[in-house]
Amino acid sequence: GFAGLAFADMGSVDYGRNYGVLYDIGSWTDVLPEFGNDSYEASDNFMTGRANGVLTYRNNDFFGLVDGLNIALQYQGKNDGLSKEGDPLSNNARKSIAYQNGDGFGASATYDLGMGVSLGAAYTSSKRTLDQMTQDKYDNGDRAEAWTGGVKYDANNIYLAANYTRTYDMTYMGDTLGGFAHKTDNWEMVGQYQFDNGLRPSLAFLQSRANDVDGLGSFDLVKYIDVGSYYYFNKNMSAYVDYKINLLKDGNPSNPNTDNTVALGLVYEF
Numbered sequence: 001g002f003a004g005l006a007f008a009d010m011g012s013v014d015y016g017r018n019y020g021v022l023y024d025i026g027s028w029t030d031v032l033p034e035f036g037n038d039s040y041e042a043s044d045n046f047m048t049g050r051a052n053g054v055l056t057y058r059n060n061d062f063f064g065l066v067d068g069l070n071i072a073l074q075y076q077g078k079n080d081g082l083s084k085e086g087d088p089l090s091n092n093a094r095k096s097i098a099y100q101n102g103d104g105f106g107a108s109a110t111y112d113l114g115m116g117v118s119l120g121a122a123y124t125s126s127k128r129t130l131d132q133m134t135q136d137k138y139d140n141g142d143r144a145e146a147w148t149g150g151v152k153y154d155a156n157n158i159y160l161a162a163n164y165t166r167t168y169d170m171t172y173m174g175d176t177l178g179g180f181a182h183k184t185d186n187w188e189m190v191g192q193y194q195f196d197n198g199l200r201p202s203l204a205f206l207q208s209r210a211n212d213v214d215g216l217g218s219f220d221l222v223k224y225i226d227v228g229s230y231y232y233f234n235k236n237m238s239a240y241v242d243y244k245i246n247l248l249k250d251g252n253p254s255n256p257n258t259d260n261t262v263a264l265g266l267v268y269e270f
Contacts, residue, residue: 004056011059018054020047021074024108025120025150028161029188032204033228033240034263039186039208040171044079044099046144047106047124048170053077068112074124076104081131097135097180098172101144102127116155123147128169138179138214144170159192173210173221176255181210184221198232202242216253223247240265 004014019027023041026048030037043050055075062069079094079101094100104126112118125145133140150163165186173181190204208222228242244261252258 002054009061009064011057011063013055013057015053015055017050017052018056020049020051020054020076020124021056021072021106021108022048022122022124022146022148022165024072024110025122025148025163026165026188028118028120028150028152029163029190029204029206031159031161031190031192032202032226032242033230034242034265035224035226035228035244035261036188036190036204036206039188039206039222040146040165040167040184042172044094044101045172046101046104046126046146046170047074047076048146051076051101052079068114068118070110072106072108074106074108076101076106076126078102078127078129080129097129097132098175100129100132102129104144116153118152118154119150120152121147121149126170132180136179137177138173139169139182141169141182144168144180146170157194157196159194160190162187162189171208171210171221173213174254174256177213177216177253181213181221183211185209185211186222190226200230200232202226202228202230210254213253219253220248221254221256236269238267238269240267 002014002016002018006012026041041048057073060070061067081100106124108122110120128144146167148165153160167184169180171181171184186208188206192202194200204226209220211218224247225245230240232238242263246258246260248256248258
């Protein structure tokens, strides 16, 4: 969890386990019934998702001067690896290089243009840990960076959102390869419509592509079409179905799961 203080038009400050500022844009497409939010986002992967040790400042409507302009600044303390003796090198030390990070900072801004249209962008830059630089089989860069931009339309029962993200030395390619991609391009797009009878169908496309990996070339880490729907019985209870049409193929260097997947769920909110 996290704790913080709010100061009216001056904004708010909080510290603890919270979302990284890249998720300020990534959240716009994180609305699928079950899947999604996994082109580049992952928990404990720098500031792409849920992260430990983040200090965040937020200000909505830009000090009360510009309606709809929201900004955020963020600092993340290091979550290092283990020493040769197996002792933690920092608080929240992690054995796997996939979940480590050095000190980092980030910023985001979103602007509500009115009529349901919003634009947003975010940037983060973090030091990589010694383990990440020495154990990574494909990249030994000293910083992990990402920038993202997105657009959202939410009005008249229609929801449309899309974002594009470029990462450097940040996206882990899985345990088979055991390293990070020097550069990835990531796309997420989603469309939904809310019918008056409670039905909310959803269609989405997500892709993450690693570029120019040493000895392997370029290949997809994530690529699928998502077809699903919510059904709202009332304000407390809903059901959903979600079908992930996996577009990854056998022979992919990262050895991903290539199966299609279906999920069913029933949700009750108190």
